[in-house]
Amino acid sequence: MAAPERYIVVDLDGTYHIGNSLHDYLRTAMRWHLAGGRFGRVFSIMSLGALRALRIISHRRFKESALAAAGSDSATLELFAAEAMKRINMPLQRWLREQESDCGVIMATAAPRFYLWPGAMVATEFDGRAMGVECRGEEKLARVKAAIGSGCIHTTVTDHSDDLPLMREAVGRVILVAPSETTKRVLKVNGIQYEEALEAFGGAR
Numbered sequence: 001m002a003a004p005e006r007y008i009v010v011d012l013d014g015t016y017h018i019g020n021s022l023h024d025y026l027r028t029a030m031r032w033h034l035a036g037g038r039f040g041r042v043f044s045i046m047s048l049g050a051l052r053a054l055r056i057i058s059h060r061r062f063k064e065s066a067l068a069a070a071g072s073d074s075a076t077l078e079l080f081a082a083e084a085m086k087r088i089n090m091p092l093q094r095w096l097r098e099q100e101s102d103c104g105v106i107m108a109t110a111a112p113r114f115y116l117w118p119g120a121m122v123a124t125e126f127d128g129r130a131m132g133v134e135c136r137g138e139e140k141l142a143r144v145k146a147a148i149g150s151g152c153i154h155t156t157v158t159d160h161s162d163d164l165p166l167m168r169e170a171v172g173r174v175i176l177v178a179p180s181e182t183t184k185r186v187l188k189v190n191g192i193q194y195e196e197a198l199e200a201f202g203g204a205r
Contacts, residue, residue, distance in 0.1 A: 003104070003148075003149060003150075003151060004103055004104030004148075004151055005150075005151055005152065006102065006103045006104070006151060006152055006154035006172070007103055007104045007105070007106055007144075007148050007151050007152070007154060007155075008096065008099055008103045008104070008105045008106070008154060008155040008156075008157060009106055009108050009144055009153055009155070009157070009166055009170075010092075010096065010105060010106070010107050010108070010157045010158075011107075011108060011109060011157065011159060011160065011163055012107060012109035012111050012117070013109065013110075013111065013159075014159035014160060014177065014178065015089065015092070015157055015158050015159045015177045016088065016089055016092060016093070016107065016117075016157075017084060017087055017088065017089070018087045018088070018089055019087055021084070021111050022063060022066075022067075022111065024080070024083060024084065024087065025067075025070065025080050026045055026049075026066055026067075026070055028076060028079050028080040028083055029041075029045065029069075029070035029071065029076050029080075030042045030045055030046075030070075031079070032075060032076050032079055033070075041069050041070070041071070044065075044066075044069040045066050045069050045070060048062050048065050048066045048069070049062070049066070060131065060134070063131065064126075064129070064130055064131050067112065067126060068128060068129050071128075072112075072114050072128065077114065089177065091197070091201050092157065092177065092197065092201060094201070095200070095201035099155075103154055103155070104120065104148070104151065105119055105120065106119070106120040106121065106122065106144060106147060106148065107119065107120070107121040107122070107123070108121075108122050108123075108135065108140050108143070108144050108163075108166065109121070109122075109123050109124075109135060109140075110123070110124050110134050110135050110136045110140070110162075111123055111124060112124055112125075112126040112131070113125060113126065114126070120147060122135055122140065122143035122144055122147055123135050124136075136162055137162060137164075137165055138165050140163070140165070140166060141165040141166050141169060144166065145169075152171055153166065153169045153170050153171065154170065154171055154172040154173070155170055155173040155174070156169070156170040156173075156174050156175070157175045157177065157197075158174075158175075158176065158177070159176060159177045159178055159179055159183070160179075160180075160183055161182065161183040161186035161187065164186065164187075164190060164192070167187070167192050167194070168190070173194075173195060173200070174187075174192055174193065174194040174195070175194065175195050175196070175197060175200045175201075176194050176195070176196050176197065177196075177197045178197065179194075179196070
């Protein structure tokens with residue numbers, strides 16, 4: 001089958017997944033470890049969360065260390081997948097399925113690769129101990145371009161101005177899911193025309 005000529009690029013957190021997938025994953029892992037009596041792992045995750053709340057460690061350090069403490073064994077991943085299904089943006093999911101005959105769909109996220117997307121995906125690499133370069137901003141755009149080859153970015157679906165590079169590349173549409181006023185201002189300043197999710201596919205949340 002020939003590769004699609006046009007692609008829809010979809011962000012994860014706040015767009016396809018309603019909420020923060022990192023926090024959801026860590027909560028799932030803590031429940032699993034508590035049930036198994038692995039209290040040291042739970043304490044590690046909670047301690048790292050406290051250090052991050054106090055701004056003693058960076059977000060990257062928190063993310064790396066907390067994910068390492070959480071682990072990514074099959075049982076944790078299965079539990080997370082079941083929980084994550086409850087937080088999928090269903091109007092967006094239905095809309096994407098309707099577009100698949102005309103466009104390829106690729107998830108582009110700063111989250112770790114192992115999360116919950118069954119199709120094409122670019123994400124932050126995580127080897128169980130350390131993260132690679134975060135898949136964000138210009139880095140995310142570069143990875144999407146590499147993944148789609150000669151295809152073009154037709155539509156960008158996101159909730160955040162972090163994805164401005166992807167929005168600039170969209171030749172068709174930019175769709176915002178529950179954007180903040182700050183994100184709207186950033187797009188206005190940069191001359192980016194957009195639709196909100198309610199207009200584009202009947203709601204998102």
